[in-house]
Amino acid sequence: MTDGPLIVQSDKTLLLETDHPLADECRRAIAPFAELERAPEHIHTYRLTPLGLWNARAAGQDAEHVVDVLLRYSRYPVTHALLVDVAETMSRYGRMQLQLDPVHGLVLHAVDQAVLEEVLRSAKIKPLVGARIDADTVVVHPSERGHMKQVLLRLGWPAEDLAGYVDGESHPMALVEDGWELRQYQREAAEGFWHGGSGVVVLPCGAGKTLVGAAAMALAQATTLILVTNTVSARQWRHELLMRTTLTEDEIGEYSGNKKEVRPVTIATYQVMTTRRKGVYTHLELFDARDWGLILYDEVHLLPAPIFRFTADIQARRRLGLTATLVREDGHEGDVFSLIGPKRYDVPWKDIEAQGWIAPADCVEVRVTLPHSQRLAYATAEPEERYRLAATADGKTQVVEELLAHHAGEQTLIIGQYLDQLHELGDRLGVPVITGETTVRERERLYEEFRNGAVKTLVVSKVANFSIDLPEATVAIQISGSFGSRQEEAQRLGRILRPKHDGRTARFYAVVARDTVDQDFAAHRQRFLAEQGYAYRIIDSTDLPPAPLP
């Protein structure tokens, strides 16, 4: 026991020594209740959060089990206070239950009457509840089911939602597994979700989240509304569903800026859903357009606020969230927990990479030294102009050229933030450029050409961050990014992580200007990569290898 792989810190982080013989066993034991915070080479850091513990509680684990795991694998004694806190936090979940009463409809039932009294005293709860039925039960307005869960979570008494789901309009479908089959983790993820009723599945980019969605639809056998980030992504979902399932063209509708089809399976974009006309979200009625049996949220960490609000109103429908990360830059993790549901499945990137489902990646930061004149311009610039100045430094173009020469013949994506920089680069390299201004048709054509190898290199803006399947890209060169968003880095890396037919390592270059905020932002983004276990190297632009790699 004194040589366990786990070290429990007083700030509720868990340090897991990866080289330890028991590390894998321990990882499996703690993953259900602790959030992986970072996973660099030697020590992985997990964190015990109330949400994580409640997720575990929702998955049927009790405090005794969690305490037992901590004690079993811990190298050093665990402080009493921490164990007590774990038990206390976990015991808070489920003291309040949302139930369906045959007479009164939706009710809030308290396992612990004192908690109900405390909760009812809150001014935020008062407008959500109706008459008191008995000492332990109070009527909840059916429309406030989601809102109720949000407020209860904020009060620290997360409710267990036992009120069930409507079946929705039945619509049979099945997976067509010809020449491919659902990977084990995909199947587990879909089943984990189905068992839990509603919730979020966390899988890295490139791990086949679309198929998890399709598998969930096959389990639901009902009409489905799929919400995705943009039109391109919507087309890809459609493409994938047509290929992998019994669904036909007529059964799948697209609800986007151009088309407004409502069919048994409808794919809508966040953008169209949140379009307002005279201050009214005119398209939100899509949620009520059919009796949906399942609502799928792609990239749930990007779910915009209006969709959250509306999701609160459709708590009786099954909801599945798909995402690569639960980290939201806006800190709305709690809303995902209460409105979509607890985390139902989760596999670390590195595990999937080890299984060969995503390509290993090599991350390199290339530092460009600014010439004296530019340094002076940078030093005297207004603070808000500085990043732009640094990010669009001329020296970067040359580095990109060298890198392209180095990786000649490989499918390469060049990703950037500033449009003029991208266009300039495209012109200079003679390479097509895709930005938000590029028409969908044009985009699809270029992506298709890239996929079949007709186009070797593409310059893309941030439109390419999400849900575009470019399996053959092996090199990504990032020349500018938004202000150090960790989530963006993950998405961009995800572009090149699809497994390669020859199993080669993907390369991810970030070109940054030395001694500027560009470098600081890059450090922030790359901290995320390092935390995910992608050791990155730093090289100087003058040290770039002159000859192509073998």
Add this chain to the structure above:
Amino acid sequence: MSTQTPAPRPRSLADELRRRSDQALARLLELRQDLMHPVPADLAALAARATTTASTGRALDALDRWTLQVAEVIAAIPDATYAALLAALPGTGTGAVVAAVDHLDELALLWRDGGGKAKAKPSGSIYLTRTVRDLLGPYPCGLAAPSQGRIKLARYEESAVPDEVLASAPAEAKELLDRLTWGPPIGRVSAADRVVSEANARTPVEWLLSRDLLVGDDAETVILPRAVSLQLRQGRLLREPQPQAPTLRSQTKREPALIDRTAGQHAFTLVRKVEDLLDSWAIDPPDRLKSGGLGVRTLTAAASIIDTDPSTVALVIELSAASGLLTEDGEVWLPTTNYDLWRSWTTAQRWAHLAHNWFTTTRTPALIGMKSETGARNGNVVNALTAEAGRSITPAVRAEVLALLATVEAGGYVDEHNLLTVLDWGSPRRTGELRSALVRATLLEAETLGLTGLGSLAVTGRALLSIPDQRNTTRSRLELPPSELVAAVTPLLPEPVVHVLLQADLTAVAPGPLESNLARRLALIADVESTGGAAVYRFSDVSVRRGLDAGMTQADVLEFLTDLSSTGVPQPLEYLVTDVARRHGGIRVGLATAYLRSDDESALTSICADKRTAALRPVRLAPTVVAVSAPLDEVLGTLRAAGFAPAAETADGTVVIRRKDSRRAGTSSFSLEAPRGPGAPTGPLVTAAVRALRAGERASGSGSLGPETVTNTAVSGTGLPRSTTAETVAALKLAVQASMAIRIGYADTHGSSTERIVDPLQLLGGVLTAYDHRAAEVRTFAATRITGVEFIEEKA
């Protein structure tokens, strides 16, 4: 003095004490130590002292619930005898009752026929002292006194209240009766003495009054007659007799080894925290408040220095001060020179010193941050390191709690509630907010100190309890802590690690407590991100720059990291260090006290070259600027002497930088210990006190005289010993050699003689030094004034 009670009593308490054996007297003095300070002149005085309210109150406070219950019952039954007492406490066991009475007797809170600890006679009367009765209040057991002839009160004494009367009582009246049944049996109403008949009774009170179930005691008080109370209680005097102490139930049981290891971990952490805080304070001493103590903000800052919560930091600070490691020095608080000595010890010794001092100090960190209840600062928040943060009872509570925990099997866990129940039984008159708070604090602090692990007593805690001498050890000189404590903790302390894991995300993880020196160096170039079993450090440009500022070079940092890392230095970290080092020092800052500027470059050149101005240590910063390191007036003087004609400028831009040194305060007798009663007397002291009492008795004759000082006239009646001077000196010599008690006659400066009984200690230069029994102190007597000597048959 001797207690007189209204009823005719066979004897007084003083008489009873006279009958006691030396052993019994010694026992009394041991149990009620306050009686010994000072030793009373004789047994009558002892009886008087024992029956003061203060002393009796103290004795009652120390009683457990059962003994107190028995005392109450004795007070509640008129003319108590054993038989009556046993009858009043059915089902509690004769043994328990007799034991309780014996204990009360031992404490001289009661006396009885037959005296002493003779076998209980059923008919023997038992008398509580008047003071005990007073302190137990007017309604012992919640019962009103017997009617004593008052007709209304006596109405139901002969014949019980008819059932139908009780049955017909309105609900509110019944409720009222229920409230009064178990006492206190009085209620306040207006016009309690009104006359109401059954017919015109309107309110519940009137209903009861009209049937004499309540009786107006005076104009504002109604009382439930004793007979009615007893009938409603079915004759029981106690609602719930508790002859047995509640037991501590061990709720969960854990591996004792796990508990010990947890304790060891905490012990280690505590020592580290004390070192971290005092090291930091040695450089940046915190200000002492005008009113003394440490401000709230300083406390918060200290908590962030050692990354802990406010209650732990309060403990660390108070413990440091109580252990002689921290003291006030003028306007600030500083580590003492003893701190350096302490630092030189092993971790186990350092911990043992802290733990031992915690056990004995009256400092009570739990009070810090609470509202003060007493003194001039009433209502203000109690600050750390002030007298308000001390309580005399704290060491007793700590000892009591740990001792109780020790009664649980090893590894067993008892929760606070269970513990408090048992403690409350043990001393029910001491319960209260403060006690509960102290018990809670004791449990928390014991955990922080590593005396308990996961809430159960560890071997460290048991070792602490086994140390015989538990006096506070705050002295100016530090002594090595008790070896048993050191031995207990040594195998539990985690082994410090000497390597860390460096990772590409710019963190370093020490998978265990890092060796102290390494930890300090690493903390210089990296920020501590989380602590616990391991320590996580994060490197950033700010943290690396801090290391460079402190004098490390790029090579130093990288070399240190290479040595420290068991996995090599990851490239991003190397880049970070190199990057920061490259930019470090691009701008130079120096210290100068004055500058010279002149458009005449050659004049400045000559100043720099001139031998006479060398003392100014001029540094040419630019062709037209020279910095010098000397005060302005000295610069002016030197330059003028060298033949220049300088003019002073306004002092804009003069930089004054105070270099901060690690400081120490001299060891002082500084102590914040709260006043405490004298400690437990040693056996010989008690024996001597008994002897003194006996001698006092003899001196005051039959003892019926009683007054504390025997007057001249009184003594002349009994006859002072008389002997010649030569005989006197010879007898004194003999008495000193044989250490025999003697009776002497002693003439004071006014010529009147008194009689003293003394234990001679030495005779030197015509002066006898001896312990004077009556004065209860060592005094000197001029041999020439001693009128006579008489040996007392008692053996010394």
